[in-house]
Each structure stands twice: as structure tokens, then as C-alpha cells.
Amino acid sequence: DGGITQSPKYLFRKEGQNVTLSCEQNLNHDAMYWYRQDPGQGLRLIYYSQIVNDFQKGDIAEGYSVSREKKESFPLTVTSAQKNPTAFYLCASSGWERGLYTEAFFGQGTRLTVV
């Protein structure tokens, strides 16, 4: 089945550690996105990528890094520079048809907790 997979579902991190969240899609989508969601809040864009080997900062990129070495994969690293990383992280992808982006599909999310 085609889809987008995030792992792990739950992640605990000690202060000062870097952690990497995985996002893989087999939908052949060009665009991939990372969002952060805090309790009771909307989605905030961290990074997005429209093509392999290229990505752009979103609204809250500080303390995060990404790579897009393969079309299928868009991992997010939460670095120790991110002061308040506890949140729900969502990865999404969208395709491109007839000059328009198609709807986004989301992974199930990763809940990151700093302990």
C-alpha cells in the first residue's frame, strides 16, 4: 500500500541530545513537509522540500535541520539548540499534477518528549 510512514511514534530525549525523526513515503511525491504542533495549537511549518537535494526553512526552523538525499526520505533532526522540543511532529507529502500541488498526505506523527 502507498503511504507515508513516520517513526518512531514516541520518542524520549534527554536535554542536550540530538534526535532524528524518520519520514518515508512511497507515493512518488515531490514535495515533503515537516510541521510541529503544540497542544491546542495549529500546525507550524519547520522545513519543506520541493525537490531532491533542496529544502527551505519554514516559520520555525531554528534548532532543526533536514536533508533530502532521496525523493522518498525527509528526516528531521531536532538539535540541542531547540530549547523547547517537546511537541507532536508531523511529516507530510504532496504530489504535482498539471501544474498544481495535490492534497497532502500525513504520517501518523511522532510525539517527542524531553526528559
Add this chain to the structure above:
Amino acid sequence: RKEVEQDPGPFNVPEGATVAFNCTYSNSASQSFFWYRQDCRKEPKLLMSVYSSGNEDGRFTAQLNRASQYISLLIRDSKLSDSATYLCVVEDAGNMLTFGGGTRLMVKP
């Protein structure tokens, strides 16, 4: 001004009521519009795409008003299970998808 704006709500309505949400967008060249539903602690899921001519799916109707730059979602005969956050999504000036902050709906018995 945010590129995509929604009233955060919450909208509290009784079962059986009709409720409507609007979402305004700033980029007049936007071409793609969607409504998503997000349940608590879950990922957003596509509810429906919004076409220029408007579209309907059962109790749900989506409309696009290009002149005033907003999209709307109408829910008829609200069910308890409709309680969720509804997100609008617009293709923005950078040709990527931008999410609104969401509108929370609570349907009461």
C-alpha cells in the same frame, strides 16, 4: 497578515445544527484548496478538495469565492462524531501548501 486565516473557534453547536466555517487566503493566484479534519492527537486527514464550481459530499459542502478570496465549509445535520478541528489548506505564493490554524468544532447532544 497571515497567508491563510481561520477563526479558531470553538464553535459549539447542538446535534442536527448546520454550521459553516470560512477561511481567507491572501494569494489571489492560489489554485489548490482543501479542507482537512484533525481529531485530537491524530494526524490531519483530507476531508474534501475545493473546486471552483463548489462540491458536495453528503452532509458537507465546500465553496470557493475567488473574488473575496475565501473558501467555506458547510456541515449540515451535525453529528457528535463531527467534533474535530477543521483545517483549510491553500497553495501559496511559493507554490507550496499552507495550512490555516484550524477551526475547532464541538457538537453537543
